[in-house]
Amino acid sequence: MPIIFFFLLFFSVHSQEDTPIARFRRYLQFNTAHPNPNYADPISFLVSQANSIGLQSQTLELTPSKPVLLLTWPASDPSLHSVLFNSHLDSVPAEPSKWSHPPFAATLTPDGKIYARGAQDDKCIAMQYLEAIRNLKARGFIPLRTVHISYVPDEEIGGFDGSAKFVTSREFEDLNVGFVLDEGQASTGDEFRVFYADRSPWGLKIKASGAPGHGSRMYDNGAMENLMKSVEVITKFRESQFDVIKAGEAMNSEVVSVNPVYLKAGIPSPSGFVMNVQPSEAEAGFDLRLPPTVDPDLIKRRIAEEWGPARRNMTYEIIEKGPIRDYMGRPLMTVTNNSNPWWPVFKQAIEAVGGKLSRPEILASTTDARFMRERGIPTLGFSPMTNTPILLHDHNEFLKDTVYLRGIEVYESIISSLSSFKGKSH
Numbered sequence: 001m002p003i004i005f006f007f008l009l010f011f012s013v014h015s016q017e018d019t020p021i022a023r024f025r026r027y028l029q030f031n032t033a034h035p036n037p038n039y040a041d042p043i044s045f046l047v048s049q050a051n052s053i054g055l056q057s058q059t060l061e062l063t064p065s066k067p068v069l070l071l072t073w074p075a076s077d078p079s080l081h082s083v084l085f086n087s088h089l090d091s092v093p094a095e096p097s098k099w100s101h102p103p104f105a106a107t108l109t110p111d112g113k114i115y116a117r118g119a120q121d122d123k124c125i126a127m128q129y130l131e132a133i134r135n136l137k138a139r140g141f142i143p144l145r146t147v148h149i150s151y152v153p154d155e156e157i158g159g160f161d162g163s164a165k166f167v168t169s170r171e172f173e174d175l176n177v178g179f180v181l182d183e184g185q186a187s188t189g190d191e192f193r194v195f196y197a198d199r200s201p202w203g204l205k206i207k208a209s210g211a212p213g214h215g216s217r218m219y220d221n222g223a224m225e226n227l228m229k230s231v232e233v234i235t236k237f238r239e240s241q242f243d244v245i246k247a248g249e250a251m252n253s254e255v256v257s258v259n260p261v262y263l264k265a266g267i268p269s270p271s272g273f274v275m276n277v278q279p280s281e282a283e284a285g286f287d288l289r290l291p292p293t294v295d296p297d298l299i300k301r302r303i304a305e306e307w308g309p310a311r312r313n314m315t316y317e318i319i320e321k322g323p324i325r326d327y328m329g330r331p332l333m334t335v336t337n338n339s340n341p342w343w344p345v346f347k348q349a350i351e352a353v354g355g356k357l358s359r360p361e362i363l364a365s366t367t368d369a370r371f372m373r374e375r376g377i378p379t380l381g382f383s384p385m386t387n388t389p390i391l392l393h394d395h396n397e398f399l400k401d402t403v404y405l406r407g408i409e410v411y412e413s414i415i416s417s418l419s420s421f422k423g424k425s426h
């Protein structure tokens with residue numbers, strides 16, 4: 001009993017302290033989960049943090065009640081391209097009954113794990129940026145290039161009212177951004193992961209129609225038969241992509257994924273479905289993810305000729321969820337060699353604090369980085385978490401205090417290096 005009491009006292013006292021961990025936990029306690037994210041309170045908190053370390057702040061209301069917070073650390077040479085550090089305010093929902101700790105309590109366990117929805121995705125980087133600047137300022141560091149931090153809404157639901165509008169705003173234009181760091185993902189090993197592209201998501205609906213008929217009749221070109229032929233063709237394509245992964249020749253994110261997500265057919269009846277009528281319509285839906293190395297026009301042709309061909313009485317609809325090429329028509333990829341002047345600066349900044357980067361990757365899913373890349377701005381995805389299980393969107397998402405604190409140190413090096421970069425930036 002006395003031991004438990006001691007722990008309770010110890011943790012309640014600590015949660016009220018003004019330490020980096022206490023501030024991180026306070027930020028995690030705002031419930032910004034969809035479908036009703038609280039954006040106002042975390043923004044007030046971030047503004048008060050920014051004020052306490054002397055950063056400028058402005059809130060942009062590009063969509064009503066979906067604010068973008070922008071913090072700025074002005075440069076000694078404002079004519080140079082600035083650097084932008086982005087994170088999103090929102091998170092996916094959590095099912096509290098499936099968690100060992102309440103998802104918005106930010107419980108710190110005796111072994112140093114901080115449990116919260118958003119601990120990895122991506123509230124850690126949101127606060128690490130600020131802590132790094134706090135420490136750099138305390139050391140008297142003055143940036144040559146302006147440093148901006150943006151906190152955007154709605155990333156988890158596509159970013160269309162968040163980053164997509166932000167990067168096309170007048171205010172964004174005025175920032176004169178030369179390089180962006182956005183969120184990445186945890187690494188289970190000792191090396192930090194870095195992402196130079198996202199896959200582009202497509203929704204594909206294919207519909208077949210044909211003459212209806214008695215369930216007993218065999219005839220050609222029924223809707224179900226035509227749809228099932230397409231499903232077979234798509235399944236074969238899926239296998240060809242999956243085989244490459246299984247053989248270890250590509251990573252998950254480097255192939256085109258296509259996964260069935262719904263099938264819709266049949267004539268409903270009170271007992272389920274009418275069993276003796278072949279229906280005149282049938283439909284299927286697929287989730288597709290295209291790496292930037294793939295030509296989207298080739299996939300479109302494949303869909304038109306093989307997956308939903310008019311010759312089989314089929315129609316299709318492709319729902320493109322976001323950009324796939326930049327304003328110059330180039331794939332949305334950031335160069336990770338020395339022809340991108342920011343790359344060696346970023347890499348050396350990590351090595352300077354004893355860190356190592358693993359081979360740059362394409363992200364299997366999507367982030368707001370695609371909207372910055374669409375503008376032609378080099379953008380990398382990076383979240384400094386090593387030796388950490390990948391728990392984004394999962395139950396019991398947590399981050400260890402030591403990993404979080406190490407991340408602050410990494411950003412001190414990154415922010416000071418990028419903002420001191422004297423070379424030609426494009």
Ligand SMILES: [Zn+2]
Pocket residue numbers: 088121122155183
């Ligand atoms: Zn995220």
